[in-house]
Amino acid sequence: GMVLGVSSFQSVTHILEAFKAQQKALEREEQKARRDRSAAKPPPQPSSSSASSRPRAGSSSSKAAPPASAPPAGKAPKPVATIVVPAAITSAVNLWNVSQLLREKRWISPVELKQSGAAKPAEIKLEHCFEDGSRARFLVIENANKLSEAEWRNVACVIVQGAAWQFKGWPFKSEADLFTKVLGVHMRTRDETPNQLVKSWNVEKYAFSKEKVNQHDVAVTVSSFWQAVHKSMTVQKPHLLMKPHQLS
Incomplete structure (x- = not known):
């Protein structure tokens, strides 16, 4: 045996x-x-070519990118850009529905999601490819009070709720100071009354229809949002963008 x-x-x-x-x-x-595939890749097209020739442009994918080969010595991987969203369930955009909004260009009422028994994610990770072929990785959170000074440098956008207490404890002298350094965005559904406080803030303001038949309205808003994020990052946070040639 x-x-x-x-x-x-x-x-x-x-x-x-x-x-x-x-x-x-x-x-x-x-x-x-x-x-072999990367060697056979055609050279990147000039940015003047139409976006339609690049079907990947402007798309967000939830899939993790394939592990990049180890960055060359002394070259750290690009940091992740942070988007801060409101915590309030009554806000048009929050952790309940931001994933569907930014990835699928679909708006679902956070209140309905909660009532249906959906769990609120603690955070959302996504990657977005901009129209010029550059990309960024994003982390969406609601509580910015835990961010260190270094992490604040990686905050690409704050989606505002329209109440000053959202920024309590944040390292800025005022709302004006905050929106000079970080892109501010306010989103509401068209049936919501415009927020008076937001009117006085230097933030991008979007309103879209929440009717199912007008999903196109949401898609247009999301596209405009990504364009604003890209423009702001290019000027203020270029260290968070991966240019096409860096996408190893």
């Missing part, structure tokens, strides 16, 4: 080793194919 035990153990070991070798070979092939 002992001999049988040893030999069957050895055969299992052989099978495992053969399997590992096979996996390694597959990985090597995959890496080679990836290298």
Whole structure:
């Protein structure tokens, strides 16, 4: 019985080793194919070409990007850009519905989502490809009070609710100071009364229809939002953008 035990153990070991070798070979092939693909990629098109020739442009994907090859020595990976959203369930955009809004250009009422039993995510991670082919990784959060000074430098956008207490404890002298340094955005549904406080703030203001038949209205708003984010990041936070040639 002992001999049988040893030999069957050895055969299992052989099978495992053969399997590992096979996996390694597959990985090597995959890496080679990836290298060949990147070598065969056509040169990037000039930015003057129409966006329609690049179907990927302006799309957000929730899938993690394939692991980039290790960055060259001394070159750190790009930091993640942060978007801060309101915590209030009554806000048109918050952690309940921001994923559907920014990824799928669909607006769903946060109140309805909560009533349906959906759980509120603690945070949302997404990647967005802008129209010029550059990209950024985003982390969407609602509580900015835990951010360090260094992390504040990576805040690309604050979606405002329209109440000053949202910024309580934030490292800015005033709302004016905040919106000089960080892109402010206010979104509301068309049936909401415009917020008087927001009117006086230097923020991008969007209103869209919440009717299902007018989903196009939401898509237009989301496209405008990403354009504003891109413009602001290009000027104020270029360190958060990955240019097409950096997308290893």
